[in-house]
Amino acid sequence: MSQTQWPNPLIEQRADPYIYRHFDGYYYFTASVPEYDRLEIRRSATLGGLSHAEPAVVWHKHQHGEMSALIWAPELHFIDKKWYLYFAAAHSPEIVDGLFQHRMFVLECADGNPLTGTWIEKGRIRTPLDTFSLDATHFFHQGRHYYVWAQNDPDIRGNSNLYLAEMATPWSLKTPPSMLSKPELPWETNGFWVNEGPAVLRHGQRLFITYSASATDANYCIGLLWADINDDITDPRAWHKLPQPVFRTHWQNRQFGPGHNSFTLSENGEDVLVYHARSYTEITGDPLYDPNRHTRIKVFHWDEEGMPRFGEPPADHA
Template identity: 65%
Template sequence: MLNTHIPLIPQRADPFIYKHSDGYYYFTASVPEYDGIELRRAKTLAGLAQADTRMVWLKPDQGSYSDLIWAPEIHFNQGAWYVYFAAAPSREIKDELFQHRMYAIRCDADNPVTADWTFEGQIDTGIDSFCLDATTFEHQGELYYLWAQKGPGIRGNSNLYIARMSDPLTLKDEPVMLTKPELDWETRGFWVNEGPAVIKGHGRVFISYSASATDENYCVGLLYADENADLMDPASWTKLPKPVFQTNAEMKMFGPGHNSFTQSEEGEDVLVYHARNYTEIEGDPLWDPNRHTFTKILNWDKDGLPVFGKPGQA
């Protein structure tokens, strides 16, 4: 039974949990210092809380990826481990945005927590602008890359884009935009669509994503497409008009978002996300370390749509 109102791991934002074929759960997230990539693993979800951690990669002192290491995700693609993450050359804001680009590290060992990792360089999308929050998924024999990026001539911080990959480090398509911030709940504080995550079920492919500023306005939206549709065609995707997961003030769960999906030991779908327990943030929410990792069971309704429920409640 998951403790839905108690953090699984405190002070870990943008959480990502991957259940591998070796029976282990692998966890990574943004650390409050934004200075590197931390990994841990355990045989159970609950065990991640006490698992030993290791910083498998630290940012260099200078250069294009030497600051603000954000939203790492660990994936096992085509026989090797990859962590995809975003990094900036500094904390300077230009044109109202940070200067993040997306990068990857690789490990070929069985246990990526204790082994060495190799920096593989930048993931080039063909668009030279602020970008972050990359995830990958396989579908019908294709490996896809899904991420958030500032779109040329489009208002806001980021839209969601998709492309197929020729290998785990290289895109083989021109990016296709799937959604941009346009609804009222996507444009509170900032115009943002970011943090995509993929889950499949009931004949569909679902993409959850986070919207608005990272304070109590942060929330989760949902796209879906038929599993046999062309995922590279924006017309294949339906965007729900309302958020599926948002602040639950009654439980003091504020700004839930940047989620991922995993499975329980019993095979149930599990929603992984971060949230804060208060709204009185001093200064920029980005520097407040108290976005904690939470988990809850993800249910499904009679129409085959995922039911996120409310943060802090089963």
């Protein structure tokens, strides 16, 4: 299937999209819902089929406590023969000292089908800082499990930096966090100073981490870090940041604030960028509560130096 056969948007009103292609042949999709009150999963035998697949609600937010508000950015991972849902939640929607109050949590399912299986709360994933944290992802590299996420450090200007640590279990860390990136460049500090939404990609002799930066309006964009696959990836010095964003607003195509991406493969083995974006800039109130950050996908390619070339976000089409 070529990208011209995928509708754009692929799925409406689903932000922070994550698509995982499992060895059972299915594509699994998770994302933030506009109500921020539940976790849902949908699956399809084809990538395009996700657009009309029926979502299964597998978890609802609590009435009170630390998982009772603003359920954000779920990701579905398959680790050691079990399913895991990573997500962020807060105990209140209130903003305190300029920040939401999210922490990171994980659910586990030992059944074969995560849409119908039993999900168990494994609790909060704790880091040395008890601060605003979110957007966790997992990857396996050189025989070890790693966790990458965004978190605030009160001693560093901005909302969130990117951190990496090796995992002891799918719900706990083994090593101290390493800060890989902080918002410091002009395109990372528009509206808000933000590095968030990390996604991991391998190609050739490099490991890549994309991330999203700036406010969640038209300023939102995607940056790129890379490291050599043989380097110690827990050493921040192994990582290189590109000086310009690799995917950003395209005014002529009416695509604004593309970001919070993930990666998958098409049925033909093409590399696919998964992201959300709006088709307008006129937002009433807080952009966070505008529901029209739609899920979109596009094929991307690699240059002769082995670097990803994401191109530009294509215009809406049926």
